[in-house]
Amino acid sequence: MKQTPRIASLPPAFGSWRDIRPLVAVVSARYRTLLQYRAAAFAGFATQLFWGAIRLMILAAFFAAATEPQPMNLTEVVAYVWLGQALLGMLPWNVDADFRQQIRDGTVAYDLLRPLDLYSYWYGRTLGFRVAAPTLRGIPMVLFAMVLLPLAGLGDWALIPPASAVAFAGFVGSLVLAAMLATAVTLLAHISLLWTISGVGVDRILTVLVTIFSGLVVPLPLFPDWLQPFLNWQPFRGLADVPYRIYSGNIPPAEIVPELVFILVWTVALVLLGRLILLRGVRRMVVQGG
Amino acid sequence: MPQIEVRGLAKTFRVAERLPGLAGAFRGLFHRRMRDVHALDGIDFDIERGELVGYIGPNGAGKSTTIKILAGILNPTSGTCRVDGLTPWRDRRRHVSRIGVVFGQRTQLWWDLPVIESFDLLRDIYRVPPATYRDNRDRLIALMDLEPLLDVPVRQLSLGQRMRSDLAAALLHGPSLLFLDEPTIGLDAVSKLAIRDFVRELNRDRQVTVLLTTHDMDDIEALCDRVMVIGNGRILADGSVDGLRRRVRNERVLVVDYDSASEAAMLAAEGEGVRLVERDASRVRIAFDPERLPAATLIGKLLAQGTPHDLFIEHPPIEQTVAELYAEHDMRER
Amino acid sequence: MNAAALLLRYLSISLRGQLQYRASFLMAALGNLLNCLIELAGIWVLFDRFGTLSGWSFAEVAMFCGAVNATYAIGELLATGFDQFGTLYVKTGDFDRLLLRPRSTVLQLAGHELSLRRLGRLLPGLVIVGAAWAALEIPLEADRVGLLAFAMAGGVAFFFALMVLQATMCFWTTESLELMNILTYGGVETASYPLPIYHRLFRRFFTFVVPLACIGYFPIVAVLGVDDPLGTSPMFQAAAPLAGFAFLGVAMGVWQLGVRRYTSTGS
Numbered sequence: 001m002k003q004t005p006r007i008a009s010l011p012p013a014f015g016s017w018r019d020i021r022p023l024v025a026v027v028s029a030r031y032r033t034l035l036q037y038r039a040a041a042f043a044g045f046a047t048q049l050f051w052g053a054i055r056l057m058i059l060a061a062f063f064a065a066a067t068e069p070q071p072m073n074l075t076e077v078v079a080y081v082w083l084g085q086a087l088l089g090m091l092p093w094n095v096d097a098d099f100r101q102q103i104r105d106g107t108v109a110y111d112l113l114r115p116l117d118l119y120s121y122w123y124g125r126t127l128g129f130r131v132a133a134p135t136l137r138g139i140p141m142v143l144f145a146m147v148l149l150p151l152a153g154l155g156d157w158a159l160i161p162p163a164s165a166v167a168f169a170g171f172v173g174s175l176v177l178a179a180m181l182a183t184a185v186t187l188l189a190h191i192s193l194l195w196t197i198s199g200v201g202v203d204r205i206l207t208v209l210v211t212i213f214s215g216l217v218v219p220l221p222l223f224p225d226w227l228q229p230f231l232n233w234q235p236f237r238g239l240a241d242v243p244y245r246i247y248s249g250n251i252p253p254a255e256i257v258p259e260l261v262f263i264l265v266w267t268v269a270l271v272l273l274g275r276l277i278l279l280r281g282v283r284r285m286v287v288q289g290g
Numbered sequence: 291m292p293q294i295e296v297r298g299l300a301k302t303f304r305v306a307e308r309l310p311g312l313a314g315a316f317r318g319l320f321h322r323r324m325r326d327v328h329a330l331d332g333i334d335f336d337i338e339r340g341e342l343v344g345y346i347g348p349n350g351a352g353k354s355t356t357i358k359i360l361a362g363i364l365n366p367t368s369g370t371c372r373v374d375g376l377t378p379w380r381d382r383r384r385h386v387s388r389i390g391v392v393f394g395q396r397t398q399l400w401w402d403l404p405v406i407e408s409f410d411l412l413r414d415i416y417r418v419p420p421a422t423y424r425d426n427r428d429r430l431i432a433l434m435d436l437e438p439l440l441d442v443p444v445r446q447l448s449l450g451q452r453m454r455s456d457l458a459a460a461l462l463h464g465p466s467l468l469f470l471d472e473p474t475i476g477l478d479a480v481s482k483l484a485i486r487d488f489v490r491e492l493n494r495d496r497q498v499t500v501l502l503t504t505h506d507m508d509d510i511e512a513l514c515d516r517v518m519v520i521g522n523g524r525i526l527a528d529g530s531v532d533g534l535r536r537r538v539r540n541e542r543v544l545v546v547d548y549d550s551a552s553e554a555a556m557l558a559a560e561g562e563g564v565r566l567v568e569r570d571a572s573r574v575r576i577a578f579d580p581e582r583l584p585a586a587t588l589i590g591k592l593l594a595q596g597t598p599h600d601l602f603i604e605h606p607p608i609e610q611t612v613a614e615l616y617a618e619h620d621m622r623e624r
Numbered sequence: 625m626n627a628a629a630l631l632l633r634y635l636s637i638s639l640r641g642q643l644q645y646r647a648s649f650l651m652a653a654l655g656n657l658l659n660c661l662i663e664l665a666g667i668w669v670l671f672d673r674f675g676t677l678s679g680w681s682f683a684e685v686a687m688f689c690g691a692v693n694a695t696y697a698i699g700e701l702l703a704t705g706f707d708q709f710g711t712l713y714v715k716t717g718d719f720d721r722l723l724l725r726p727r728s729t730v731l732q733l734a735g736h737e738l739s740l741r742r743l744g745r746l747l748p749g750l751v752i753v754g755a756a757w758a759a760l761e762i763p764l765e766a767d768r769v770g771l772l773a774f775a776m777a778g779g780v781a782f783f784f785a786l787m788v789l790q791a792t793m794c795f796w797t798t799e800s801l802e803l804m805n806i807l808t809y810g811g812v813e814t815a816s817y818p819l820p821i822y823h824r825l826f827r828r829f830f831t832f833v834v835p836l837a838c839i840g841y842f843p844i845v846a847v848l849g850v851d852d853p854l855g856t857s858p859m860f861q862a863a864a865p866l867a868g869f870a871f872l873g874v875a876m877g878v879w880q881l882g883v884r885r886y887t888s889t890g891s
Contacts (some may be wrong), residue, residue: 019786047810051825053816060822062674070673097711106677195647204741224672288660303889363723366887387726398721402641407857411637414630415725415732 044089044137049144052085056157072250075160078246082159084240086141088134090178091239093210094194095203096129103193105243118282119187119275123199126190163249163272170256171275174243177263181238184270185210191274195279213240221250235270238263293467293499294360298451299357299369300523302329321414331523332369339466340497342489344514344531346504346612350527351524353503357469360501361391372510373437373467387416390460394472397456399444406440412611416463423462433488450481459489463500468492470502474509486512511605521616535611541577544585547600548572564588572599634735638819642740643787651740656744660693663816665754673810680818684848689816690752692840695776696812697746705736706784719886729883730876733791751813762850768847771862775843778865781841783808785868785875790880792875795889807834815840820853827854835867853858 056078063074072080102108114121145159162168189203211217213236220231220241231237242259245251251259307323330352337343347353358364359371362378362385378385389447392398399408413423431437434454439447447455453473460468470489474482490513492498504510510517510531517534519527527534551571561581567575578588587604592598642649667689671682713719713733722732744858753772762768778819786807819827819841830836845852846861 050810051813054810054822057822057826058817059670061678061817062670064678065674065676070863152787205658208655208658212662212665217667222673223669359725360719363720363887382723383726386724391724393720396716396718396721398724400637400641402644403637407637411633413726414633417726496727574669 027262038261043135044133045140048085048088048137048141051088052081052145054216055081055085057191072245076248076250077219077222078247079158079160080215080244081102082145083244083247084139084216086145087134087139087175087240087243089184089215090130091208091210091216092130092182092213093191093216095189097185099125099129099190100193112282119271119278121269122190122278123183123187125225126187127179130183130186130261133178160248161225162247164253166253167249168254169244169259170253171243172258173260174238174246174263177260177267178239178243179265181235181270184267184274185235185239187274188270190279191278191281194284208234213237215244219244219288221245236265238266293339293341293374294335294337294501295370295372296333296335296360298334299330299356299359299371300421301352301364301369302327302367303327303329305514307499316457320342328523330366330369333520333523333525335518335525335528337499337501338500340493341516342493342502343504344504344510344517345520345522346507346510346517347387347441347526348612348616351520353520355473356474357391357471357501357503361389362386366558382544388465388467390463390465392453392456392470392473394470394475395623397444397452398459399452399455401445402443404441404443405436405447407457408444408459410608411461412462417470420462421530426464427458430461433491434458434484446447450477450484452502453477454487454488457485460592461492465498467499470504471614472504473502474504475508482508482562489513510525519612521612521619524621526617528614533607534615537615540581541579542585543567543578543604544588544592544600544613545604546574546576546598548574548596549599553596561591575604582612627728629749630727631731631735634732635738638735638737639740642737651743652703653744656741658744660745660748662751663693663813665746666690667816670673670840678821680854681760683756684751685817685848687756687760687848688818688840688844690749690754690756691776691844692749692779692815694746694749694753694784694810695703695779695839696808697744697749697778698743698776699787700808701742701746702780703784704733704742705733705734705789706738706787706791709733714886716796723883723887730879732789762847762849763875767850772800772844772847774862775839775865778843778868779839780868781872782835783811786811786834787873788872788875788879791878795882795886797801807836809838835864835871838864838867 059077059081060074063070065079099108102111111118111121142159144162149155149158162171185206189206194204213220213231213234215237220237221228223231238259240253242263246256247261303326304324305327309323313624321345331358333352345353345356348468349450355364359366360373360378361426362382365379374388378386384510399405400411403411407619409427412418413420429489431440434457436455436458439451439455442451444452444455462565473489474485477485486509489500489502493500493513502509502513515530517529517531519534522544527537529537555569563579565577567577569575576588578585589601592601649718659692664686668682669684671677677685705712709719713722719729722729724734734804757764814822814826814830815836817829819837822830827837831838842861842864843855845856846858852861
């Protein structure tokens, strides 16, 4: 099967606007699948709460000893942690198990038969995978952290409201871009599975890179100052660090637009990279017969 | 005493109803309606040692449920079942060491291992004494012609080769009872024949009792003296294959091929005990009752009307027989 | 063939199987290794910025972190079959196949796979323990080393039990629940830091309900030879890992309940 590489236009992942309909179908199917598993939905929520609490206790214990002002104050760190828990599923830290299975049993070949641009189709599937769970989980998590915690007398540990209307708008914008970036990264991991027989491989390394460089392990501003220049340029901070800090006002309004452009540029670059690699992957799959 | 004795076996599953669409899925998150499904609705049968019994019915009729209960991996809701004096699900581990089970769609071999190593591992799992194991293994390898496959990893086998290996694997510990669930599904014609020959020999020479479920009625006709039909969780018929046919409707189909559609169109096929089933281009299919109108007489009549290019008699597919059996059964229910 | 010998046979087969997929295995092992190092790096980053954690030094916290990672790795190594139980056995119905064999399901699942990639967490964990031991200049005495080994044995039982419990949940729901990640990955993370920094409720939970601190914090405090700010006695600290084995016993009982449920619902 011959695939013509397409140069990305906006939105970068789609070959053409016609490809949007199957995309909608795929995303909706994803939600329905997820909703069937209610136990998992509740369990996932509890998991995120737990992680959030542990992280906060650790960070607060460190902050308790702080004598000088830090690049982030504890309130901003608390917001960072809760948003991270609410939106965890959006981070490209794992691959879609269904996809992995498809590679393993070779049924991925069917996707080549669909009358769609393969990259766009997979981008849609992956977007569904990335976005479905966090929207179901994120909203209750935010409500919990913002409303219930103060009511329970734990106001110090609560998620503060966005720093300003501008910050909120910037946050929403950056979140949309972060979702697109996360999808592009996940898709790179998906495509990499084409090269390993058992479908386990690069994704493991990706998990590691994403968790540390997005700010999930430790908020990026708390890293040593000499590492900051590097941290500021790598793509993964667009996934979490940038949106969360825009939200809490740690990134001031004047810097919001350049940060959005930053995420967008990385997204386009990774989409192009993904297309390039997929092209080789498909060629390989066709030659070897899956 | 029969080897398998089943009395009043019933199994009810509770399943959650899924509401359609995204909105339905959301509602399902908080409230779920449950529904009882009667997979088995009180069935009785005996199987004697050395019998080869076919067990048929549409998907969802209760075939797998029965097999799973008999194999000891599912508890019934009510009823009793004794296999060689054991209640399968109460004494599962002892019971399964005496039976062999093959699921056509799944392999019990280790995907990445050569066939022979899977066999060796099964020897250890089943604690087969070395001498018995050697005997059984060598006999099965010879019978199923597995020699060339022994060093091949299972993932590289064709479906037919895998099924042969799977059958052998299920018999290494010398079970006296074998459950075969769709053993010929998806196989090519040659492999199907090999499997059937093997099962027949196993049953005849070793007196292994076999319970076979299948959708392929050729399997049933080729192998089984006795067939049980299940539908909606009940045994609808139990007896010989011919008896089953006669019981429903004693009808055969004569297929007549002509050289041209115009010749076919001219054939008149009405009369006592005869019914036109379909007329399709140059082919005509006529149903007749051999007790009222012998095949020879019917053919004589046809030849008088023209010269067919070919003609042959079909049994009505058992599927059809079974379908009619269900219809009849539903009628009686009302 | 007895159970132990059969388990060894299963495991040797699994090893050969993995060597067929060498590239995947190496990548996965590397991923695990990095994961472990990243946890340590996260701790280091915070110490670099803040200097101290309520009086605990970086080397002390590294000891907690290294020990729990190594322990977890061994537990996970032995329980791979349980870890993947939902997707590999329940969803596919392949659990039937295990039930059709005249051996215990726990044995068959433990033998499912000896996942070598878990070594990627074990090795750095042990190295971190060794380095922290040296940095803290703890005397190399038999009772300290013995207690650490005992704590790790209890910890292996504990994490194995967690995996069994996680697998058991698959009998009730077909989607693998992240809930147990709280206790597995979350447990590793939690136990990487000294217990006193956590809220009282968490401390009680991880001591009396899910005895994570009994196989991590308490015995390691004794190994470090420091006074426990929580005031526990050295006697208690040394005996605490027994809780890991008790926990395994409970998990086995729950597993049997799960199997019973499976055989009555068939799913």
